[in-house]
Amino acid sequence: MDYLSSTYYFDFETEEIQQLVSEFKSDLISDKEKTKLLYLKVRDSWRYDPYHLSFSKENYKASTIAGKPKGHCVEKSIILIACLRALGIPARLHLGKVKNHIGVERLTEKFGTNELTPHGMVNVYLNHKWLKLSPAFNKTMCEIYNVSPSEFDGENNSYLQEFNNDGKIFMEYLEDYGHFEDVPLEFMITNVKEHYPHIFNKDNKSEFKL
Incomplete structure (x- = not known):
């Protein structure tokens, strides 16, 4: 498997992604430190927003996402993966289903459930092992919900904020x-249709703002 190449979605050769990684192109910075810094940059530079679903291929290109002020977990993971690959650090997309328990009123209203799928995170290869990390929840959002922002130390997994600050x-x-x-777009579309059939209507739109 190839976790270093540029692809249609991880288009790191583009100006948008090259600008994002320009400050990290130094042999004086280790891959571990580059990953930690990029993680924070992606986590906090794009506000987390799970309410805009798109099934357009163009909207899942890292260069397209880079021009937006916000993104959902899969989009933010795509940016981070593209940036890591641009610096020669192997990275890949990891998907799953999660359930949120705090601040879920709007989620439940829009999706009919507090379960989110597919939830995206990143696998990065550092020091001969794969690590899981999720840059989804920006620091400001975490402060609102009294949750400590997820930190990545370059040595341990950092993808699950199980409890808030009150336990x-x-x-x-x-x-x-x-x-x-x-990016497995067809799998993602099928997954969303199976879990949220009520958001689809007769005109089969490719984008949904919930």
Whole structure:
């Protein structure tokens, strides 16, 4: 499997992605430090927004996402993967299903459930092992919901914020769909249709703002 190449979705040779990684192109910075810095950059530079679903291929290109002010978990994972590959660090997309337990009123209203799928995160290969990390929830959003922002130390997994600061359950993983070399758009579309059939209507729109 190839986890370093540029693809239609992980189009890191584009100006948009090259600008994002330009400050990290130094042999004086280790891959571990580059990954930690990029993780924070992606986590906090794009506001988390799960309410805009798109089934357009163009909208899942890293260069397209880079021009937006916000993105959902899969989109933010795509940006981070493209940036890591641009620096020669192997990275791949990992998908699953999660359940949120705090601040779910709007989620339940729009999706009919507090379960989110497919939920995206990143696998990065550092020091001869694959690590899981999720840049989805930006620091400001975490402060609103009294949850400590997820940190990545470059040595341990960082993808599950199980509890908030008061010890109440915040998030849990329900299913693991595994990892992918590229963005599996058809799988994602099928997955969304199976879990949220009510958001589809007769005109079969390719984008939904919920």
